[in-house]
Amino acid sequence: MRGFTASCLDSATSAGATYADVRVxxxxxxxxxxxxxxxxxxxxxxxxxxxxxxxxxxxxGFASSSDLSxxxxxxxxxxxxxxxxxxxxxxxxxxxxxxxxxxxxxxxxACDIDPFSVSxxxxxxxxxxxxxxxRAQKGVSLALSSMSFLSSAKxxxxxxxxxxxxxxxxxxxxxxxxxxxxxxxxxxxxxxxxGGGCYQAGWEAILGLDLAVHxxxxxxxxxxxxxxxxxxxxxxxxxxxxxxxxxxxxxxVGHPTELDRVLGDEAAFAGTSFLRLEDxxxxxxxxxxxxxxxxATIPGSLGSFGYDDEGVPAQRDFLIRDGLLSxxxxxxxxxxxxxxxxxxCMRADGxxxxxxxxxxxxxxxxxDAGTLDDLIADTDExxxxxxxxSWSIDDRRLNFQFAxxxxxxxxxxxxxxxxxxxxxxxxxxVFWGSCDAICSPSEWTxxxxxxxxxxxxxxxxxxxxxxxxxxxxxxxAGVGR
Amino acid sequence: MTLxxxxxxxxxVRAVEIATSAGAGHAEAVVxxxxxxxxxxxxxxxxxxxxxxxxxxxxxxxxxxxSGVSSTNRTSDESALAECCASAIDAAxxxxxxxxxxxxxxxxxxxxxDRSVDSTRAFGPRERAQAVAxxxxxxxxxxxxxxxxxxxxxxxxxxxxxxxVAVSMPVTTYRATVLSMAPDGGSGWASDTGxxxxxxxxxxxxxxxxxxxxRSADPVTLGAGVYPVVLAPEAVASxxxxxxxxxSSAKAVDEGRSFMSGHAGERLMSPSxxxxxxxxxxxxxxxxxxxxxxPKQRVAVVDHGVVGDAVTDxxxxxxxxxxxxGHALPAPNAFGPLPMDLALEPGDSTPExxxxxxxxxxxxxxxxxxxxxxxxxxxxTGMTRDGTFLIEGGRLTRPVRNLRFTQSAVEAxxxxxxxxxxxxxxxxxxxxxxxxxxLEGFAFTGQTT
Numbered sequence: 015m016r017g018f019t020a021s022c023l024d025s026a027t028s029a030g031a032t033y034a035d036v037r038v039x040x041x042x043x044x045x046x047x048x049x050x051x052x053x054x055x056x057x058x059x060x061x062x063x064x065x066x067x068x069x070x071x072x073x074x075g076f077a078s079s080s081d082l083s084x085x086x087x088x089x090x091x092x093x094x095x096x097x098x099x100x101x102x103x104x105x106x107x108x109x110x111x112x113x114x115x116x117x118x119x120x121x122x123x124a125c126d127i128d129p130f131s132v133s134x135x136x137x138x139x140x141x142x143x144x145x146x147x148x149r150a151q152k153g154v155s156l157a158l159s160s161m162s163f164l165s166s167a168k169x170x171x172x173x174x175x176x177x178x179x180x181x182x183x184x185x186x187x188x189x190x191x192x193x194x195x196x197x198x199x200x201x202x203x204x205x206x207x208x209g210g211g212c213y214q215a216g217w218e219a220i221l222g223l224d225l226a227v228h229x230x231x232x233x234x235x236x237x238x239x240x241x242x243x244x245x246x247x248x249x250x251x252x253x254x255x256x257x258x259x260x261x262x263x264x265x266x267v268g269h270p271t272e273l274d275r276v277l278g279d280e281a282a283f284a285g286t287s288f289l290r291l292e293d294x295x296x297x298x299x300x301x302x303x304x305x306x307x308x309x310a311t312i313p314g315s316l317g318s319f320g321y322d323d324e325g326v327p328a329q330r331d332f333l334i335r336d337g338l339l340s341x342x343x344x345x346x347x348x349x350x351x352x353x354x355x356x357x358x359c360m361r362a363d364g365x366x367x368x369x370x371x372x373x374x375x376x377x378x379x380x381x382d383a384g385t386l387d388d389l390i391a392d393t394d395e396x397x398x399x400x401x402x403x404s405w406s407i408d409d410r411r412l413n414f415q416f417a418x419x420x421x422x423x424x425x426x427x428x429x430x431x432x433x434x435x436x437x438x439x440x441x442x443x444v445f446w447g448s449c450d451a452i453c454s455p456s457e458w459t460x461x462x463x464x465x466x467x468x469x470x471x472x473x474x475x476x477x478x479x480x481x482x483x484x485x486x487x488x489x490x491a492g493v494g495r
Numbered sequence: 496m497t498l499x500x501x502x503x504x505x506x507x508v509r510a511v512e513i514a515t516s517a518g519a520g521h522a523e524a525v526v527x528x529x530x531x532x533x534x535x536x537x538x539x540x541x542x543x544x545x546x547x548x549x550x551x552x553x554x555x556x557x558x559x560x561x562s563g564v565s566s567t568n569r570t571s572d573e574s575a576l577a578e579c580c581a582s583a584i585d586a587a588x589x590x591x592x593x594x595x596x597x598x599x600x601x602x603x604x605x606x607x608x609d610r611s612v613d614s615t616r617a618f619g620p621r622e623r624a625q626a627v628a629x630x631x632x633x634x635x636x637x638x639x640x641x642x643x644x645x646x647x648x649x650x651x652x653x654x655x656x657x658x659x660v661a662v663s664m665p666v667t668t669y670r671a672t673v674l675s676m677a678p679d680g681g682s683g684w685a686s687d688t689g690x691x692x693x694x695x696x697x698x699x700x701x702x703x704x705x706x707x708x709x710r711s712a713d714p715v716t717l718g719a720g721v722y723p724v725v726l727a728p729e730a731v732a733s734x735x736x737x738x739x740x741x742x743s744s745a746k747a748v749d750e751g752r753s754f755m756s757g758h759a760g761e762r763l764m765s766p767s768x769x770x771x772x773x774x775x776x777x778x779x780x781x782x783x784x785x786x787x788x789x790p791k792q793r794v795a796v797v798d799h800g801v802v803g804d805a806v807t808d809x810x811x812x813x814x815x816x817x818x819x820x821g822h823a824l825p826a827p828n829a830f831g832p833l834p835m836d837l838a839l840e841p842g843d844s845t846p847e848x849x850x851x852x853x854x855x856x857x858x859x860x861x862x863x864x865x866x867x868x869x870x871x872x873x874x875x876t877g878m879t880r881d882g883t884f885l886i887e888g889g890r891l892t893r894p895v896r897n898l899r900f901t902q903s904a905v906e907a908x909x910x911x912x913x914x915x916x917x918x919x920x921x922x923x924x925x926x927x928x929x930x931x932x933x934l935e936g937f938a939f940t941g942q943t944t
Contacts (some may be wrong), residue, residue, distance in 0.1 A: 057564040101541040
């Protein structure tokens with residue numbers, strides 16, 4: 015591989031690049047899905063290719079190909095330089111990159127049991143058991159279950175002398191039971207909606223989910239929603255479960271703190287951010303209880319790696335500390351705008367895409383409110399919201415609206431009746447400012463998310479969010495009733 | 496350069512031969528070969544400029560009523576192709592049977608108009624940079640900043656199966672977008688898409704966005720409430736895509752998860768609403784066959800306000816007793832059949848007449864981040880952006896701070912005050928042909944700060 019990457023870099027510099035890096039990525043995936051006891055898809059895929067990113071004439075160019083021949087290395091590298099030169103025609107300022115040391119290293123993610131060594135029959139048996147357990151509940155008309163696996167090997171080399179090899183495995187699985195009757199459709203998911211539980215781990219992560227054990231509960235809850243009352247409208251005290259809070263962190267902290275968005279690079283597509291550079295260290299993002307970190311070093315998290323796609327080592331950094339904005343997610347190009355070194359957030363969706371500033375594991379740090387039961391016991395009146403079903407936020411990441419699969423009334427410190435169609439809306443800093451309790455570390459869970467979309471062409475990043483259930487006061491719930 | 500139609504078809508046929516020779520009872524291969532280039536700009540400069548070349552062959556092996564799929568992008572490597580086929584066969588042999596699987600479809604006649612254009616194919620990085628410069632200039636000369644992109648795709652798709660299907664088709668598309676951001680906070684948007692990039696007028700596109708941005712300065716706040724709205728084509732496309740993508744699939748209808756479920760033949764919307772999927776339309780940019788090689792049919796999802804037909808693929812056609820409308824996605828497909836060439840039929844109004852007819856209402860250029868909260872009532876939520884205005888006394892008057900809506904699309908489309916004759920193609924590969932719409936009531940439930 016060293017010969018191939020060297021050939022790419024030599025060709026780029028010969029063509030006039032002042033900086034170049036190359037990534038070669040070999041990815042293998044497997045996906046299985048089941049619907050009401052019938053297999054809906056069994057699929058394997060492999061993708062191999064490389065991308066060359068260059069700076070020439072002070073501007074960026076990127077070209078990629080699935081042809082890994084020696085001739086292709088040179089062709090693609092020269093194409094990247096030609097693209098950069100075209101960029102320079104409309105590029106008023108030259109690209110400047112924050113310094114990073116050169117690394118020669120290898121990194122691999124944890125994986126106890128290689129999921130690709132587990133037989134198809136064993137995997138299907140797990141899905142079939144969960145499927146049967148969901149459909150055993152009268153009133154469940156649709157049972158979906160799925161699992162997917164990814165194995166990736168990536169080599170990064172740059173003209174600054176880095177040569178880094180990384181390998182990791184990801185395993186995901188989830189189940190959904192639907193109760194559908196007339197104009198009512200109610201899903202309940204485990205362990206999460208949006209693809210289930212996603213981990214940087216092997217088959218052991220799937221076994222640990224015990225899908226069939228949890229299937230009867232979600233099936234029963236889905237059916238119970240048919241008879242539940244609608245979530246009431248108006249300001250309410252909300253206790254938000256960990257998985258929903260993870261998505262809340264994603265949309266209203268993760269994306270707005272991406273420094274490329276703050277600088278306007280994503281303005282036309284995903285939007286910008288309500289944050290400005292001068293807000294760093296001064297803007298009150300939330301209550302004193304709210305601290306949010308970006309950490310690419312958490313073992314088993316979908317947001318972990320050894321080095322990002324610019325060769326910057328994985329690290330942990332504060333985005334919000336005690337309620338104050340204290341950092342951004344950065345790259346080598348954007349970090350100088352805040353006078354800092356890159357905190358290593360540049361990642362690309364495979365070999366064919368150029369890296370963007372992406373989330374790592376962006377987490378709401380745990381508090382001291384005890385367990386979820388303790389928090390509910392401490393809440394006189396409110397609503398407990400669990401598991402996301404819909405999400406939307408404006409182009410500056412201020413006005414959001416989330417819907418959840420289910421809610422429960424809280425009265426006198428106890429969970430009461432179930433409520434259906436719960437949703438809530440708010441303005442980002444007002445919402446985080448209303449946080450008055452966060453559960454303790456024992457309730458803190460890292461939730462993987464394998465569908466974070468950003469950029470053009472659309473890139474899908476695998477990220478994660480640590481969160482424990484937390485309480486928010488005066489949140490507008492039951493919107494649009 | 497990507498594969499030619501002949502090369503792609505030969506590769507698909509070759510993959511089918513390898514799979515059947517290796518023991519597959521039947522086999523299907525889909526080849527998607529593309530060269531995609533995109534020049535992105537922001538803060539009035541090019542900040543990303545990319546090109547990628549790839550070809551993927553996906554093989555579906557059939558063993559009775561069992562199937563397995565495997566894909567690889569090492570298409571010129573015979574051993575990789577063989578390995579891919581073996582993997583699909585292995586999965587098929589070990590998979591549980593699907594008693595509803597109807598088998599691979601028999602060949603049918605496909606109309607394959609040439610939808611590739613050399614001028615689009617040849618629109619390289621320098622040409623894109625020149626077009627970007629012309630777009631940006633319109634903002635910069637007015638003190639605004641511009642962001643957006645120009646994308647060019649040259650794609651060939653081929654499908655073959657062991658029953659004799661062997662089709663291929665090249666398609667070229669371009670898409671140009673521009674967001675103009677004025678220093679006082681106003682923003683404006685314009686986009687253009689099509690097959691032949693010679694139709695792109697970059698300066699005019701840049702002017703549209705910059706004019707809208709200048710007009711959007713100093714927005715006012717507006718209380719939540721139900722207002723009449725005039726939706727521009729981009730906003731209309733967002734609503735139609737939600738209805739089409741999540742509601743018109745025979746799978747969603749059969750499962751009871753669609754606004755169409757249980758309402759076949761019932762009038763749910765205004766008679767002025769006819770939503771079709773029509774890949775054969777002169778406006779359409781995409782393929783005229785689906786990913787099983789079946790010809791795409793024109794389907795009226797909503798016909799003069801009456802719930803029409805769902806789109807199908809071979810599986811959901813057989814399962815629901817409907818005709819196969821040719822809307823298969825690549826196998827395996829847990830999503831179900833999908834309309835990719837939606838069009839809302841035109842009316843006889845104009846946007847000017849719609850605005851003039853309202854004493855008070857809201858004009859929406861486009862929506863942002865639209866999502867579904869209730870699939871049966873098609874309750875959508877999302878935000879407005881890049882050109883939201885108050886209509887007062889029959890005129891666009893003041894810009895409005897971006898609003899959140901939470902609204903049943905079905906209910907909103909039941910009271911339509913006008914559909915324009917003018918339509919715009921919005922999107923790229925799955926482009927939607929959209930007119931302006933006047934809706935008599937649309938619920939805005941919040942506002943950004």
